[in-house]
Amino acid sequence: MVPHVCCMLYPYNPQDYNALLQIKKAFNNAKHLTSWEPNTDCYQWHHIHCVIVTSKQTESTHSESQLAYAIPSPIPTFLIQLSNLYYLDLAYNHFTGSIPPIFSKFTKLQGLQLSFNKLTGNIPESFGHFVRVVPNLHFTNNKLTGSIPKSFANMNFEIIDFGGNKLVGDASMLFKTNGYSEYGYDIDLSRNMFEFNFSNINFDKDLNSLELSHNNIYGVCRKI
Numbered sequence: 001m002v003p004h005v006c007c008m009l010y011p012y013n014p015q016d017y018n019a020l021l022q023i024k025k026a027f028n029n030a031k032h033l034t035s036w037e038p039n040t041d042c043y044q045w046h047h048i049h050c051v052i053v054t055s056k057q058t059e060s061t062h063s064e065s066q067l068a069y070a071i072p073s074p075i076p077t078f079l080i081q082l083s084n085l086y087y088l089d090l091a092y093n094h095f096t097g098s099i100p101p102i103f104s105k106f107t108k109l110q111g112l113q114l115s116f117n118k119l120t121g122n123i124p125e126s127f128g129h130f131v132r133v134v135p136n137l138h139f140t141n142n143k144l145t146g147s148i149p150k151s152f153a154n155m156n157f158e159i160i161d162f163g164g165n166k167l168v169g170d171a172s173m174l175f176k177t178n179g180y181s182e183y184g185y186d187i188d189l190s191r192n193m194f195e196f197n198f199s200n201i202n203f204d205k206d207l208n209s210l211e212l213s214h215n216n217i218y219g220v221c222r223k224i
Contacts, residue, residue, distance in 0.1 A: 019081035026076050089113040101126040115140040122146035128154050140164050163190040170196040184208040
């Protein structure tokens with residue numbers, strides 16, 4: 001069970017510093033986090049890797065934390081304190097409950113990896129309202145239900161990985177003919193209960209990969 005917490009931290013940011021200590025507490029003070037102690041330099045903690053990225057205009061510190069522990073509990077909402085979070089990987093754990101809508105408030109978040117947990121409930125409607133950065137979403141192999149929010153039609157996602165859940169309804173709003181990045185987009189909706197007419201979808205060259213197997217999708221695929 002290997003969760004990861006990857007965040008951008010500016011030196012001596014008390015808010016981010018305190019949030020990391022709360023993460024340690026949430027992991028039941030796991031023994032491999034013994035170096036995570038108050039009044040010490042968090043950039044020297046074990047499982048924290050820092051890289052200084054410098055440009056002509058900005059200098060920021062990227063901190064990547066890789067933790068090996070499993071938490072049979074809801075995803076802690078105090079993660080919102082990590083205001084500079086740019087990537088969060090909590091895959092292969094026992095997280096339960098719903099996905100916190102707060103993740104849509106992160107303006108630097110580039111990727112959210114929550115696959116292989118026991119998450120339930122709907123995908124937050126707020127995930128169709130990310131500001132500045134639209135993150136890659138990996139929610140495969142959970143127990144998510146409901147339909148994909150229509151607000152997703154407003155977002156230019158590069159990766160949507162929702163396979164292996166119990167999602168229903170029409171997901172055709174995910175397939176656009178413009179607006180995606182130069183890298184294109186990848187979609188995995190396999191092993192769900194989606195039901196919509198495949199014949200009504202127009203694909204384009206921006207689509208890199210598509211997985212729709214094991215659903216109730218019908219119709220004829222148009223030529224890309």
